[in-house]
Amino acid sequence: GENVEQHPSTLSVQEGDSAVIKCTYSDSASNYFPWYKQELGKGPQLIIDIRSNVGEKKDQRIAVTLNKTAKHFSLHITETQPEDSAVYFCAAFAPLTFGGGTRVLVKP
């Protein structure tokens, strides 16, 4: 089955800096890669996704890149704000297989 690895497990950044989270997957058949943000006491919230026919996608301060040859994809958050503090999960489909999560702390 699919195996998704996510790094780093924790990430501390200063407000205004950028944050980068990296994931690798094992199944070359996977072709849909969503990213989720989970805040305390809440379920995961979809923040951005990318399909295998696209190399990069951007939505305001969030961007995701995909390298299918190397089987890795990354989440980039620019101009981080305190409300970006949460746990972020990458995933590969199907079925949805999650990485171990990255706890992001944005220090004011």
Added chain:
Amino acid sequence: KAGVTQTPRYLIKTRGQQVTLSCSPISGHRSVSWYQQTPGQGLQFLFEYFSETQRNKGNFPGRFSGRQFSNSRSEMNVSTLELGDSALYLCASSLDGQLNQPQHFGDGTRLSIL
């Protein structure tokens, strides 16, 4: 549009009991998936239902079962509860569960086993 609704939010049970969790998907969504989230194992896929049929199943023992009703609402049942079943159980819905369909999660049911 209302999101995915899970009930109850919190549940406390003792070993050996059984429990039923409920999930109401987003209106119009026909696929419902269940996940278990624990600090040690992370987010793990339990099973997926579509049109009242289990379409995919993760690697969990038979004590974990589910069903889906004609209105797409789903229930998950865990029998003979063990301490290790303590977890946050999440439900996610999508239009039809096919590739490239975003899954949207509820806020989960936190199950504690004493």
